[in-house]
Amino acid sequence: xxxxxxxxxxxxxxxxxxxxxxxxxxxxxxxxxxxxxxxxxxxxxxxxxxxxxxxxxxxxxxxxxxxxxxxxxxxxxxxxxxxxxxxxxxxxxxxxxxxxxxxxxxxxxxxxxxxxxxxxxxxxxxxxxxxxxxxxxxxxxxxxxxxxxxxxxxxxxxxxxxxxxxxxxxxxxxxxxxxxxxxxxxxxxxxxxxxxxxxxxxxxxxxxxxxxxxxxxxxxxxxxxxxxxxxxxxxxxxxxxxxxxxxxxxxxxxxxxxxxxxxxxxxxxxxxxxxxxxxxxxxxxxxxxxxxxxxxxxxxxxxxxxxxxxxxxxxxxxxxxxxxxxxxxxxxxxxxxxxxxxxxxxxxxxxxxxxxxxxxxxxxxxxxxxxxxxxxxxxxxxxxxxxxxxxxxxxxxxxxxxxxxxxxxxxxxxxxxxxxxxxxxxxxxxxxxxxxxxxxxxxxxxxxxxxxxxxxxxxxxxxxxxxxxxxxxxxxxxxxxxxxxxxxxxxxxxxxxxxxxxxxxxxxxxxxxxxxxxxxxxxxxxxxxxxxxxxxxxxxxxxxxxxxxxxxxxxxxxxxxxxxxxxxxxxxxxxxxxxxxxxxxxxxxxxxxxxxxxxxxxxxxxxxxxxxxxxxxxxxxxxxxxxxxxxxxxxxxxxxxxxxxxxxxxxxxxxxxxxxxxxxxxxxxxxxxxxxxxxxxxxxxxxxxxxxxxxxxxxxxxxxxxxxxxxxxxxxxxxxxxxxx
Amino acid sequence: xxxxxxxxxxxxxxxxxxxxxxxxxxxxxxxxxxxxxxxxxxxxxxxxxxxxxxxxxxxxxxxxxxxxxxxxxxxxxxxxxxxxxxxxxxxxxxxxxxxxxxxxxxxxxxxxxxxxxxxxxxxxxxxxxxxxxxxxxxxxxxxxxxxx
Numbered sequence: 001x002x003x004x005x006x007x008x009x010x011x012x013x014x015x016x017x018x019x020x021x022x023x024x025x026x027x028x029x030x031x032x033x034x035x036x037x038x039x040x041x042x043x044x045x046x047x048x049x050x051x052x053x054x055x056x057x058x059x060x061x062x063x064x065x066x067x068x069x070x071x072x073x074x075x076x077x078x079x080x081x082x083x084x085x086x087x088x089x090x091x092x093x094x095x096x097x098x099x100x101x102x103x104x105x106x107x108x109x110x111x112x113x114x115x116x117x118x119x120x121x122x123x124x125x126x127x128x129x130x131x132x133x134x135x136x137x138x139x140x141x142x143x144x145x146x147x148x149x150x151x152x153x154x155x156x157x158x159x160x161x162x163x164x165x166x167x168x169x170x171x172x173x174x175x176x177x178x179x180x181x182x183x184x185x186x187x188x189x190x191x192x193x194x195x196x197x198x199x200x201x202x203x204x205x206x207x208x209x210x211x212x213x214x215x216x217x218x219x220x221x222x223x224x225x226x227x228x229x230x231x232x233x234x235x236x237x238x239x240x241x242x243x244x245x246x247x248x249x250x251x252x253x254x255x256x257x258x259x260x261x262x263x264x265x266x267x268x269x270x271x272x273x274x275x276x277x278x279x280x281x282x283x284x285x286x287x288x289x290x291x292x293x294x295x296x297x298x299x300x301x302x303x304x305x306x307x308x309x310x311x312x313x314x315x316x317x318x319x320x321x322x323x324x325x326x327x328x329x330x331x332x333x334x335x336x337x338x339x340x341x342x343x344x345x346x347x348x349x350x351x352x353x354x355x356x357x358x359x360x361x362x363x364x365x366x367x368x369x370x371x372x373x374x375x376x377x378x379x380x381x382x383x384x385x386x387x388x389x390x391x392x393x394x395x396x397x398x399x400x401x402x403x404x405x406x407x408x409x410x411x412x413x414x415x416x417x418x419x420x421x422x423x424x425x426x427x428x429x430x431x432x433x434x435x436x437x438x439x440x441x442x443x444x445x446x447x448x449x450x451x452x453x454x455x456x457x458x459x460x461x462x463x464x465x466x467x468x469x470x471x472x473x474x475x476x477x478x479x480x481x482x483x484x485x486x487x488x489x490x491x492x493x494x495x496x497x498x499x500x501x502x503x504x505x506x507x508x509x510x511x512x513x514x515x516x517x518x519x520x521x522x523x524x525x526x527x528x529x530x531x532x533x534x535x536x537x538x539x540x541x542x543x544x545x546x547x548x549x550x551x552x553x554x555x556x557x558x559x560x561x562x563x564x565x566x567x568x569x570x571x572x573x574x575x576x577x578x579x580x581x582x583x584x585x586x587x588x589x590x591x592x593x594x595x596x597x598x599x600x601x602x603x604x605x606x607x608x609x610x611x612x613x614x615x616x617x618x619x620x621x622x623x624x625x626x627x628x629x630x631x632x633x634x635x636x637x638x639x640x641x642x643x644x645x646x647x648x649x650x651x652x653x654x655x656x657x658x659x660x661x662x663x664x665x666x667x668x669x670x671x672x673x674x675x676x677x678x679x680x681x682x683x684x685x686x687x688x689x690x691x692x693x694x695x696x697x698x699x700x701x702x703x704x705x706x707x708x709x710x711x712x713x714x715x716x717x718x719x720x721x722x723x724x725x
Numbered sequence: 726x727x728x729x730x731x732x733x734x735x736x737x738x739x740x741x742x743x744x745x746x747x748x749x750x751x752x753x754x755x756x757x758x759x760x761x762x763x764x765x766x767x768x769x770x771x772x773x774x775x776x777x778x779x780x781x782x783x784x785x786x787x788x789x790x791x792x793x794x795x796x797x798x799x800x801x802x803x804x805x806x807x808x809x810x811x812x813x814x815x816x817x818x819x820x821x822x823x824x825x826x827x828x829x830x831x832x833x834x835x836x837x838x839x840x841x842x843x844x845x846x847x848x849x850x851x852x853x854x855x856x857x858x859x860x861x862x863x864x865x866x867x868x869x870x871x872x873x
Contacts, residue, residue, distance in 0.1 A: 520793045523822040523845055528739035531847040535746060556846075563845035 010349050018345035025337040033323075033330040040323050041282065045275050047216035048284035048312035052273050055211050055224045055310045056286055062207045063290055066183045066200055067159050069105060073098070073198045074185040079113070082121070083187065083195050094122045095133050102131040109167065109180065110201035116152065116194050118143020126203075151184040151197045160184040160197075161290045164204055164234055164308070166246045173246050179204030179234070211235060211310075220318030225311040231255035231263055234308070255311065259283070262313075270306035280316035285309055379477040385470055387411045387428050399479055401451035412475070417449045435464030435471060448477065457484045508577065515573045522566055530559040561689075568693035571624065575700045578621060582705075584614040585622055587658060591647040594627050598634045605637060610648035613656050617705055617725050625701040628694040629660040629721050635688055636719070637664035655724055663718035672711055698723075729786030730756045734766040734802065735820075736794055743847065744789070744820075747854035758785065763797025766790070767805055770812055784815055789857075790837070792821040792828055800831055807836040818857060 073079070078097050082090035098111045102124040111131075113122040120139040124131050142148050151160040162182035167174045184199035208226070212235050216222025226235040231254035232245040241253035256263035262278035262285070270287035277283075287306025314322075373380045379396035383389050388411055392404045400407070400415055407414065416424045431438075439461050448458040456479055463474040533552045541549065588611050595607050615622065630645065637643035646661040667675070667682045674680045676699040681692040698721075702709045705725045713719035731748075735741045741759055748757065760766045766788075768774030772781040788806070792799035799819065806812045818839040819832045832840050841857055844850050 520822050523843075524737050524740060526845045527743065527822065527843060527847070527850070528737075530845050531739070531743040531746070531850065534847045535743075560846055 010346065010353050013349035013353060014342070014345040017348055018341055021341050021345065022338055025341060026334060029330050029334050029337065033326065036326045036330075037323050040326070041319070044216075044218060044222065044282060044314050044319065044322065045284065047218050047222050048275065048282070048314065049273055051214050051216045051222055051224050051312045052284050052286050052310045055214050055226075056288060058210045058214075059207065059288060059290075059308070059310070062202075062210070063161065063183075065107070066181070066202050069101075069107070070159065070183050070185050070198055070200050073101065073111070073200070074187055079187065079198070082113075083189055086115075086121075091121065095124075098122050098124045099131055099133055102126070107202060107206065108200045109178065109203050110199070112199050112201075113196060114142055114148060114199060115196040117141075118145075118148050118152075121196065147182045147184060147199065148197065151186050151199070152194050154186045156186070156188055156192075158186070160186075161307075164228060166243055167201075177205075177243060179208055179243075181207070208235060216312065218314075218322065220321050221314035222312050225255075225313065227255040227309040227311060229305065229307045229309075231257075231267070231309070237313075255309065259313075262311075266309060266311075268305065273310075282314045282316075282319060284312040376476070379479075381407075381412060381415070381475045381477060383412050383473050383475065385432050385473075387413065387425075389414075390469075390472065396477065399450075399477065400448065415448050415477075417447050417455050420447065431462060431464075431473070432471065435462075435473070437461075437463045448479070456481050459483075511573065512577065515570055518566060519570050523563065526559045526562055526566075530556050533559075565691045565693070568691040568697070572693050572697045572700065575621060575624060575697050575704070578618070578704070580618045580621065580704050582616050582618055585617050585619045587615050587622070587626065588612050588647065590619075590623055590626055591630060591660075594623075594630045595634075595645065595647075598630060603634075603638070603643070605634065606642065606644040608644070608646045608648075610646075612647075612649040612658060615656075615658070615725050621701045621704060622725075625698040625723070626660075628698045629723075632690075632694060632721075633660055633662035633664065633719075635664075635690070636666075636683075637662050638688070640664045650722075652724075657722050657724045659720050659722045661718065661720040666713040666715050666717050666719045668715050669713060672713070675711060676709070730758050730783075732766070732769065732785035732788040733757050733759045734763070734788065734790045734794065734799065735759060736761050736791065740791070740843065743850065744854065747847075747851045748858065750851050751855040751858050753854075753858045755786065762795040763799065763802040766794075766802050767797070770806065770815075771809070781811070784812065787816045787818060789818050789820045792819060792832075800828070800835060803832065803835045803837055 076094075076097060078090065078093040082094055084090075094113060098113070102108055102111045109126045111122075111124040112120055115121050119141050120134070123134040123139055125134055147160065147162050154160055160183065162180075162184075164179060164181050167178035167180045181202040181204050182199055183202060184197045186197045187195045189195040211224055211226055214224040224235070225233065225237065227233055228245070230245065233242045233253055233255065236242050236253065236255075237258065238253075241258075244250065244253045254263075256267070259278060259281065262276070262281070262283045265276050265278055266274055266283070266285035266287065268287070269285075270289045273284050273286040275282070275284045286309070288308050288310065289305055290307045320327075373382075373391065373393045376393055376395060379399040380391070380393040381389055381396050382391035388409060389407050392407050396402075396407070397404055402414075412428075413421050413424065446458050446460055447455045449455050459478045459480045461476040463476075465472045465474055533555045536544070537549060537552050544552075588609050592609050595605075595609070599605065599607075630647070633645045637645065640663055642663075644663045647658070648661075649656050649658050651657070665683065665688065671682050675682070676695045680696075681690060683690075699709055702723055702725070707723060707725035709721060709723040711719055711721045731753075733741065733744060735744065745757060748755075758769065760769050764774070768776045769779070770784065770788075772779040790799045790802060794802070797805075799821070803817055803819070806815055806817060816838045817836075818841055819828075819837045820841050820843060821828065822843045822845075829840055839857070841853050844853065
């Protein structure tokens with residue numbers, strides 16, 4: 001049953017099944033993967049936000065500490081005393097104070113007091129791991145420095161924070177680099193005029209060291225970078241790129257140079273952290289503003305222009321690496337699903353095709369079956385075990401006069417005359433118990449009943465069929481009205497025939513008896529006539545006249561002729577009644593024998609007998625026929641000069657035709673019709689005596705053999721008798 | 726040798742007359758006992774009925790038996806003759822006008838000694854009688870059982 005559909009069809013069907021399922025599976029997998037990517041990005045974003053926030057807190061803590069320190073220095077009693085009286089004593093007090101402060105804090109490179117004219121008043125420098133006072137002769141005028149001028153412009157409560165840069169010593173960037181943040185507060189006299197400033201040089205390396213190690217928990221990025229307001233790297237992706245703004249004339253490296261799109265987004269925004277995609281990378285950038293702080297504020301100013309940017313960054317490739325494992329898993333899953341689905345689809349497709357094929361075949365077989373049933377010349381009724389009709393054909397509808405809807409579901413009894421119902425039920429039960437195919441029940445006289453109640457004789461053949469609905473009985477019903485009528489007619493004919501036969505036999509018997517009596521009783525008077533005529537002749541010849549003797553002679557001739565007639569008639573009737581027992585007969589030998597007997601009368605006749613093919617005939621009857629024919633030939637050549645008699649055969653249409661030919665008197669073909677009738681004579685009895693029965697007897701013999709006889713002749717030119725058996 | 730009786734069983738007086746005439750013409754001097762039917766023939770042979778008292782040992786030299794007989798047919802008479810111990814060897818010649826083969830066959834089957842057809846032509850009939858007489862009356866030895 002398999003292999004009836006092509007591989008192509010299976011694959012097409014499999015594709016139809018596979019594609020939607022695969023799309024769904026792929027979509028789900030993609031969705032899961034996207035979720036993972038999203039959450040991974042969230043994690044990255046959170047991680048970055050956390051890093052940046054920690055950095056911000058560290059920056060804020062540092063700045064606040066410095067701010068507190070500088071505020072503390074700006075409010076010292078010793079500073080007030082110096083303001084009141086700028087004496088060596090007050091200066092010394094400050095010197096002591098600042099030195100002790102620097103040594104205690106150990107955060108600053110320089111602690112200084114600068115007067116309103118910009119000259120250093122007190123200066124403590126970090127030196128060799130400790131601090132020392134700079135002697136007065138080494139104090140410098142810093143009035144031209146930006147941090148001095150900027151600070152002196154401030155109002156009370158404001159704090160100056162310098163840009164983060166590298167310390168310059170003697171016009172050169174001090175090496176190793178000394179990152180520096182200068183924080184200063186202005187000091188005012190009693191009149192509110194600016195009386196100078198206190199300034200702390202914060203060693204920025206300390207802050208950088210606290211920020212630089214900040215990294216997210218995730219590998220491959222999220223370290224925290226620091227850039228100044230121009231975007232120059234203070235902590236950057238590459239250490240050699242840091243602080244480039246300190247070296248004019250050398251290559252400059254900025255956040256904006258390395259990540260232009262990100263810089264575009266982040267530039268000028270301060271306060272909250274901004275997270276964004278730029279050039280495929282992910283950034284968290286927080287701008288913090290430090291340049292101008294107020295004493296009463298904590299933390300970096302929010303609304304000001306950013307002075308620093310805290311940056312956390314994850315490159316696209318690093319980000320991809322984050323989800324690489326997940327991607328790999330999802331791709332593997334997708335492949336596995338694809339394979340599974342493809343296999344499954346193929347299997348399902350094959351199964352479906354097979355089932356469809358089977359259904360189609362089933363359908364076509366069922367259709368065939370129904371067509372066959374429908375086309376059947378007989379009425380077909382299919383019933384279940386209980387006799388309920390499940391299927392009928394059109395012939396059944398017309399035969400019984402019902403529509404099929406009326407029949408289906410009924411028991412088959414509806415088609416059977418009521419008086420047979422009980423017997424029919426028994427037959428059915430019996431049949432169901434031992435179901436075997438049963439041919440048209442010629443032995444049973446069965447009747448069907450039409451819807452109008454009329455009955456008709458039927459022949460029924462039954463065949464059981466095991467189906468999935470149990471055993472069904474297939475009934476083939478034939479209306480045998482005509483057959484029954486024909487049978488009746490045959491029976492009537494047979495009866496008639498039997499009666500006729502009996503009559504015929506009786507008649508035959510009668511005829512036989514008749515012939516027998518003719519042979520005995522008709523002869524006795526003849527014998528008496530002949531005998532006594534002769535007795536008269538012999539005993540009273542001397543007293544009789546010649547005429548009387550002549551009369552007696554005529555009487556005797558007549559009786560003898562009558563005797564011949566009786567003999568021939570008896571022979572004819574004997575032949576007619578005889579049974580034909582055929583065997584091979586040599587007709588040439590038989591003819592020779594007969595002619596020899598005929599030749600005993602001494603006549604000279606030219607006799608020619610061919611050797612002929614043996615005939616299959618009754619020897620006794622065929623001898624009678626041959627004797628008659630040869631006798632005739634002998635008789636009718638009596639007056640012929642050079643008489644000749646031939647016996648032989650010719651072939652006609654592949655059959656042997658025997659003939660007896662003479663050159664004697666012959667006859668006129670006009671009378672040929674009468675030739676074979678009884679008592680028919682074509683010649684004068686004076687010339688050729690005879691009874692006219694001989695040829696009738698010959699024809700009877702031929703008829704008894706299923707053969708025939710005919711003649712060709714002309715007057716005085718002989719006759720030829722042909723016969724075939 | 727004494728001339729023995731010929732028993733002629735013949736119902737037709739014409740045939741009887743012609744037969745006797747034929748015997749005469751052949752100079753056969755035997756007594757001819759003529760009976761008219763089958764029953765009379767048997768009565769004569771077994772000395773019963775109207776022939777009671779006849780010497781049963783005195784059997785005819787030959788019996789000429791017609792087949793068409795009143796009461797008992799010739800063939801039945803023949804059967805009875807052959808049935809009986811004393812008459813079993815009695816020469817019986819069937820003398821009939823019948824040419825029916827079945828008569829001939831049945832006659833020989835029942836043990837007739839000869840079968841002679843009565844021809845219509847008297848001359849032939851005389852000739853047949855002559856031959857018959859020669860054979861049965863002159864040449865043939867009478868069976869010993871019938872001799873005294």
